[in-house]
Amino acid sequence: MPLDLETRQQLVDSVSRFVRERLVPLEEKVAEEDEVPLDIVNEMRELGLFGISIPTDYGGLGLTMEEEVLVVMELCQTSPAFRSVIGTNVGIGSQGIVMFGSQEQKEEWLPKLASGEAIASFALTEPGAGSDAASVKTTAIKDGDHYVVNGTKRYITNANKASVFTLMARSNPDIKGAKGITAFAVPADLPGITIGKPEKKMGQQGAHICDVIFEDCRVPESCVIGKEGEGFKVAMQVLDRGRLHVSAVCTGVAKRLVREMTQYAVEREQFGQRIGDFQLVQALMADSQTETYAGEAMVLDAARKLDNGEEVSMLASCCKLFCSEMVGRVADRAVQVFGGAGYVADYGIERFYRDVRIFRLYEGTSQIQQLVIARNLLKNV
Ligand code: CAA
Numbered sequence: 001m002p003l004d005l006e007t008r009q010q011l012v013d014s015v016s017r018f019v020r021e022r023l024v025p026l027e028e029k030v031a032e033e034d035e036v037p038l039d040i041v042n043e044m045r046e047l048g049l050f051g052i053s054i055p056t057d058y059g060g061l062g063l064t065m066e067e068e069v070l071v072v073m074e075l076c077q078t079s080p081a082f083r084s085v086i087g088t089n090v091g092i093g094s095q096g097i098v099m100f101g102s103q104e105q106k107e108e109w110l111p112k113l114a115s116g117e118a119i120a121s122f123a124l125t126e127p128g129a130g131s132d133a134a135s136v137k138t139t140a141i142k143d144g145d146h147y148v149v150n151g152t153k154r155y156i157t158n159a160n161k162a163s164v165f166t167l168m169a170r171s172n173p174d175i176k177g178a179k180g181i182t183a184f185a186v187p188a189d190l191p192g193i194t195i196g197k198p199e200k201k202m203g204q205q206g207a208h209i210c211d212v213i214f215e216d217c218r219v220p221e222s223c224v225i226g227k228e229g230e231g232f233k234v235a236m237q238v239l240d241r242g243r244l245h246v247s248a249v250c251t252g253v254a255k256r257l258v259r260e261m262t263q264y265a266v267e268r269e270q271f272g273q274r275i276g277d278f279q280l281v282q283a284l285m286a287d288s289q290t291e292t293y294a295g296e297a298m299v300l301d302a303a304r305k306l307d308n309g310e311e312v313s314m315l316a317s318c319c320k321l322f323c324s325e326m327v328g329r330v331a332d333r334a335v336q337v338f339g340g341a342g343y344v345a346d347y348g349i350e351r352f353y354r355d356v357r358i359f360r361l362y363e364g365t366s367q368i369q370q371l372v373i374a375r376n377l378l379k380n381v
Pocket residue numbers: 092122124125130131132133134155156157178209232233236237239240313361362363364365368371372
């Protein structure tokens with residue numbers, strides 16, 4: 001059930017206030033310490049942010065996709081590392097269980113994920129399986145009423161904090177492609193799971209990605225999400241939704257950058273006047289605002305269509321392609337408007353420039369989005 005408009009606005013306003021008053025002042029500290037402070041995580045819990053996409057029956061806010069992207073566009077008007085804290089519980093970590101999980105799995109995990117007591121991670125990518133997700137080599141071989149899992153997952157967001165992994169593993173090694181893959185909700189404390197050290201990254205310090213190594217890890221068959229052999233479709237449908245979510249993330253960051261460049265353009269003077277009065281600077285601002293608005297409009301349209309039960313796989317890829325590339329261009333223009341200051345750490349713009357680079361890579365590169373869009377067009381001829 002959608003929220004009434006007044007409640008929806010109150011929610012968006014409270015997130016906006018939280019971002020302004022609590023998160024923005026901590027951006028530099030989080031980047032330096034590579035950690036989001038626990039009191040902020042707890043405040044996110046109190047605001048219900050871990051459970052925005054989890055149904056109310058399981059303690060979440062049960063937002064529609066439209067409401068979710070509105071909240072995310074507010075939440076991301078700060079360092080995107082903050083969003084990453086809740087990102088996997090809201091998106092790719094939990095949605096396999098929400099959409100395809102058994103009643104038992106939902107009851108076990110969703111209340112804890114909604115409250116933020118547990119963290120969910122999405123374990124698809126491997127050293128040899130990135131864009132080619134159907135080539136996963138991690139095996140899950142049936143042994144009585146368990147599956148024995150062996151393999152390495154790579155760049156897994158929030159793996160070091162995870163209580164449960166949505167794992168994609170090959171349950172039938174005789175089938176090479178998508179059909180041999182099964183999805184599992186694997187408790188992270190099972191014997192045989194080792195978490196690697198967080199990777200050193202170009203940006204988004206405070207958000208962690210690690211290897212997850214499975215060695216003869218015995219996973220009960222009750223952990224299978226959906227049906228055996230249908231794990232690839234689970235992953236793809238989780239990613240359809242995830243790509244919309246990431247598009248909202250990109251749009252939120254772009255909004256912040258447009259505000260930053262506009263503010264700087266009225267404060268900074270050159271040639272005896274504020275730089276915002278120069279038409280060439282205005283062009284940078286105007287192009288950024290136009291593209292941000294286009295991103296917002298696309299994301300809202302696709303989210304409403306998803307809420308109406310329409311198939312949005314192609315539209316989610318259109319949004320992800322446009323918004324992730326768009327925020328890269330906006331961040332680049334922000335550096336340009338700030339000039340030398342845009343290159344210097346104190347102003348924080350170079351941090352955003354680095355932070356947004358990942359959006360063109362994770363949850364499917366721009367090239368994978370192009371492939372999905374073109375395949376959908378061709379399919380419908
Ligand atoms: N919904 C439902 N089913 C889908 C689907 C979707 N969106 N996409 C594909 N399928 C189905 C197909 O219909 C097909 O089923 P049938 O055989 O029954 O017809 C099956 O899945 C295989 O599909 P494809 O033949 O299209 O598979 P493919 O091997 O050609 O790959 C791909 C398709 C789009 C390239 C896919 O591999 C892909 O999305 N790659 C990118 C992976 C990705 O996004 N990884 C990100 C990991 S998560 C992350 O980054 C976050 C983090 O934590 C860091």
